[in-house]
Amino acid sequence: MLKGDGGRVNPVIGKFERFVRLSPAEHQAIEALAGLPTHRVPARQDLVREGDRPTSVFVILDGWACRWKSLADGRRQILSLLLPGDFCDLHGFLYQEMDHSLGALSRVRAVEIPRQAFARLLASSERINQAMWWSELTSAAIQREWTINLGQRSAFERIAHLLCETFTRLDAIGLTRDGSCEFPLVQQDLADATGLTAVHVNRTLQELRRRGLIRLAERRATILDRPALEELAEFDAAYLYLEVRRR
Amino acid sequence: MLKGDGGRVNPVIGKFERFVRLSPAEHQAIEALAGLPTHRVPARQDLVREGDRPTSVFVILDGWACRWKSLADGRRQILSLLLPGDFCDLHGFLYQEMDHSLGALSRVRAVEIPRQAFARLLASSERINQAMWWSELTSAAIQREWTINLGQRSAFERIAHLLCETFTRLDAIGLTRDGSCEFPLVQQDLADATGLTAVHVNRTLQELRRRGLIRLAERRATILDRPALEELAEFDAAYLYLEVRRR
DNA sequence: CGATGGCTTGAATCGGCTCAAAGCTTGTGG
DNA sequence: CCACAAGCTTTGAGCCGATTCAAGCCATCG
Numbered sequence: 001m002l003k004g005d006g007g008r009v010n011p012v013i014g015k016f017e018r019f020v021r022l023s024p025a026e027h028q029a030i031e032a033l034a035g036l037p038t039h040r041v042p043a044r045q046d047l048v049r050e051g052d053r054p055t056s057v058f059v060i061l062d063g064w065a066c067r068w069k070s071l072a073d074g075r076r077q078i079l080s081l082l083l084p085g086d087f088c089d090l091h092g093f094l095y096q097e098m099d100h101s102l103g104a105l106s107r108v109r110a111v112e113i114p115r116q117a118f119a120r121l122l123a124s125s126e127r128i129n130q131a132m133w134w135s136e137l138t139s140a141a142i143q144r145e146w147t148i149n150l151g152q153r154s155a156f157e158r159i160a161h162l163l164c165e166t167f168t169r170l171d172a173i174g175l176t177r178d179g180s181c182e183f184p185l186v187q188q189d190l191a192d193a194t195g196l197t198a199v200h201v202n203r204t205l206q207e208l209r210r211r212g213l214i215r216l217a218e219r220r221a222t223i224l225d226r227p228a229l230e231e232l233a234e235f236d237a238a239y240l241y242l243e244v245r246r247r
Numbered sequence: 248m249l250k251g252d253g254g255r256v257n258p259v260i261g262k263f264e265r266f267v268r269l270s271p272a273e274h275q276a277i278e279a280l281a282g283l284p285t286h287r288v289p290a291r292q293d294l295v296r297e298g299d300r301p302t303s304v305f306v307i308l309d310g311w312a313c314r315w316k317s318l319a320d321g322r323r324q325i326l327s328l329l330l331p332g333d334f335c336d337l338h339g340f341l342y343q344e345m346d347h348s349l350g351a352l353s354r355v356r357a358v359e360i361p362r363q364a365f366a367r368l369l370a371s372s373e374r375i376n377q378a379m380w381w382s383e384l385t386s387a388a389i390q391r392e393w394t395i396n397l398g399q400r401s402a403f404e405r406i407a408h409l410l411c412e413t414f415t416r417l418d419a420i421g422l423t424r425d426g427s428c429e430f431p432l433v434q435q436d437l438a439d440a441t442g443l444t445a446v447h448v449n450r451t452l453q454e455l456r457r458r459g460l461i462r463l464a465e466r467r468a469t470i471l472d473r474p475a476l477e478e479l480a481e482f483d484a485a486y487l488y489l490e491v492r493r494r
Numbered sequence: 495c496g497a498t499g500g501c502t503t504g505a506a507t508c509g510g511c512t513c514a515a516a517g518c519t520t521g522t523g524g
Numbered sequence: 525c526c527a528c529a530a531g532c533t534t535t536g537a538g539c540c541g542a543t544t545c546a547a548g549c550c551a552t553c554g
Contacts, residue, residue, distance in 0.1 A: 067391070071481055075399040079391045091388075094381050099388055099486040134341050136383065141338075141346055143390045144314070144326045150397035151442030152322040155510070186532065195398030200510055202534060218519095234318055239346040402542070433500065447542055449502060 011085030011173055012059060016131040018172070018242065026125050033059065033121075036111045041065075043184065047088075047102040047110065054092030056112045060084050063108035064184050068192070069100040078193035080143060081105075081166060085173055087135060093118055106184035106219075134241070141239040150195045153233075155204045158194040160233035163214060165240070167223055172242050183221035258332030258420055259306060263378040265419070265489065273372050280306065280368075283358045288312075288351040290431065294335075295349040301339030303359045307331050310355035311431050315439070316347040325440035327390060328352075328413060332420055334382060340365055353431035353466075381488070388486040397442045400480075402451045405441040407480035410461060412487070414470055419489050430468035 013030050016022060022030070038061070041047055047058060050069060065082040079100060082088050088102050093115060113121070122129050145165065149158050170181045187205070191198040208214050213229045215222040223229055230236075260277050263269060269277070285308070288294055294305060297316060307329050314326040314335070326347060329335050335349050340362060360368070369376050392412065396405050417428045434452070438445040455461050460476045462469040470476055477483075 069391070069395055071395070071399055077395045077398045079394050090380070090384060094377070094384055095488065097485065100391060130341070133337070136387075137337060137341055140383075140387055140390065143387065143394065144316070144347060146394055147326050147390065147397060148316055148318070148324045150394060151324040152318055188532080197511055198533085199512080199535090203510090206534085238344065241342065435500080444543055445500090446502090446544080450542095453502085 011061060014173060015085040015135065016128070019134045020127045020131050022127065023125075026128055029121060029124055029128065033111055033113060036113055036117070039108075039110050039112060041104040041108045041110065043104055043106050043108075045104050047104060047108070048092075048098055050098050050101045052098045053096060054089060054098055056114045057090060057092045057118045058088045058102070058110045058112055060086050060088065061109045061111060064105040064182075065108050065110075066103055066105055066189075066193075067100050068103055076192045077195070078189060080139070080146065081169075081193070083166075083169055083173065084175065086139075087132075090132075090136060105189065106182070138241050141241070145239055155194070155196050155200055156207070157233050158196070159190065159201065159204050159208065160213070160229050161235055162190070162194060163221060163223065164226075164230050164233050164235035164237075167221070167226075168235075168237050168240060168242070172240070179224070179226065180215075180220060180222040182219060183216065184219050258308060261420060262332040262382065263375070266378050266381045267374045269374065270372075273375055276368060276371055276375065280358055280360060283360055283364070286355075286357050286359060288355045288357065290351055290353050290355075293348050293350045294355070294357065295339075295345055297345050297348045299345045300343060301336060301345055303361045304337060304339045304365045305335045305349070305357045305359055307333050307335065308356045308358060311352040311429075312355050312357075313350055313352055313436075313440075314347050315350055323439045324442070325436060327386070327393065328416075328440070330413075330416055330420065331422065333386075334379075337379075337383060352436065353429070385488050388488070392486055402441070402443050402447055403454070404480050405443070406437065406448065406451050406455065407460070407476050408482055409437070409441060410468060410470065411473075411477050411480050411482035411484075414468070415482075415484050415487060415489070419487070426471070426473065427462075427467060427469040429466060430463065431466050 012033070013022065013027065016030070039047070039058075041063075043063075047065065048054065060082050062084055065086075065088065067079040067082065067088070068076060069079060070076040082102070088110075089098070091098060122132060142165070145161075149161050153161060166183075167176060167181055170176050175181060185193070187201045188198045190196075190205075191201045194201065196204070205214075205216060208229075209216070211228075213223070213225050213232070215224060259280070260269065260274065263277070286294070286305075288310075290310075294312065295301065309331055312329040312333075312335065314329065315323060316326060317323040329349070335357075336345070338345065369379060389412070392408075396408050400408060413430075414423060414428055417423050422428060432440070434448045435445045437443075437452075438448045441448065443451070452461075452463060455476075456463070458475075460470070460472050460479070462471060
């Protein structure tokens with residue numbers, strides 16, 4: 001548990017401001033989180049394990065993490081991707097025991113907000129409280145979309161959809177450039193996220209590349225033909241609620 | 248939009264009291280919801296459609312509903328089951344547009360809580376607010392479990408798991424008797440919930456029956472060998488957080 | 495009673511899996 | 525700077541779980 005350099009919690013502010021306009025005081029309350037202990041977790045290591053008794057809420061400042069859970073015989077499912085600005089586990093706020101694990105996919109920097117401090121933050125401002133609801137409801141919408149992905153879409157569509165969604169989420173927080181973004185998942189991770197095998201993911205990626213839709217190499221992804229990819233995946237960003245403030 | 252008979256909102260109270268002990272005033276605030284318009288929706292009809300602009304939150308008083316969404320070519324996914332006491336769509340509370348539909352699986356009775364009234368209820372009591380978070384976080388946990396179901400489990404395990412989960416949820420609200428419960432889903436619904444085809448669901452159910460694990464007929468399900476079914480499904484009720492108050 | 499919706503069965507097919515081996519990168523230590 | 529290990533990616537061949545298509549059955553109901 002290394003104390004970090006107290007980097008700014010910008011991703012959260014940027015995220016919340018997509019939904020509500022924060023007052024200077026609210027702004028400050030969130031910036032203050034940067035004073036809390038910062039963890040640096042190396043890639044492929046867990047932040048929290050299933051069964052742990054959480055006493056705090058984590059916020060990703062930097063890097064990619066995921067929720068995951070596995071079955072007795074080793075089958076593993078990645079349940080969701082956690083990107084900078086994401087709160088991972090309000091669970092810690094109310095529950096006694098984690099029902100899943102949190103793992104780092106790349107090197108991750110995260111702040112740990114103790115239960116009490118988190119409760120105080122929520123209570124301090126109606127707008128922050130609302131923003132937190134909005135954040136959580138959006139996660140729920142993403143989780144539903146994954147449910148459809150796994151339940152109804154073909155291997156092709158699943159991977160295309162995952163790429164569209166992830167790219168769009170990154171884009172919203174300013175982490176893409178020229179249609180390209182970091183992509184720390186290896187093929188086995190993609191397999192665990194899409195309910196396929198790594199071998200089949202490999203063949204599917206080849207086909208996506210052959211069709212000129214994507215480039216995926218050296219931990220980077222590039223969307224070469226976004227309209228075509230989104231059509232293939234039947235991707236509609238509406239469920240991500242990226243432009244809520246425009247009401 | 249028929250006005251109902253103002254039946255009691257008991258399922259919500261029972262549910263919340265699994266998590267917090269409500270004061271008489273809080274009790275009353277929730278009972279008061281029964282004064283709101285009650286809808287009676289016939290089986291197989293939608294309460295809310297994707298794209299609708301929600302202005303209220305629904306609570307199921309009676310009967311089974313589901314969230315669902317379909318792809319352009321007609322593939323349909325049931326995203327979750329909504330049972331008595333469940334809030335369907337806090338979405339309506341914050342969002343402009345439904346990203347999925349709400350459908351009745353059996354005859355359903357539901358109250359409609361206008362945005363404002365819902366916000367007032369949340370603001371009126373810290374405990375109710377917490378209970379609502381708990382309710383929402385539990386839904387999220389269920390949705391994650393469905394993600395694993397669809398991503399990693401075989402047809403057999405999927406159906407077994409769905410039965411275990413649903414039975415346990417019903418049990419918690421007193422809607423089972425002697426290992427048996429209502430079960431309004433037809434095989435096509437089971438297929439849409441588990442990401443299988445109706446034909447395969449049929450064959451899988453036969454095998455479950457042949458092994459003496461379940462009975463399923465005339466809109467009723469009976470679990471004949473619960474331990475065996477739970478083991479087969481690798482079902483562990485922990486994620487449903489049924490005994491939170493015992494802290 | 496015919497129509498309708500749900501359940502069951504069979505046969506052929508296929509998308510994705512398994513197993514196995516080989517090529518490629520990347521990082522590490524000597 | 526090389527050598528080797530470890531982890532990732534790629535390829536091939538055979539297989540299997542689940543799908544598709546099609547037909548028949550059974551109950552319910554206007």
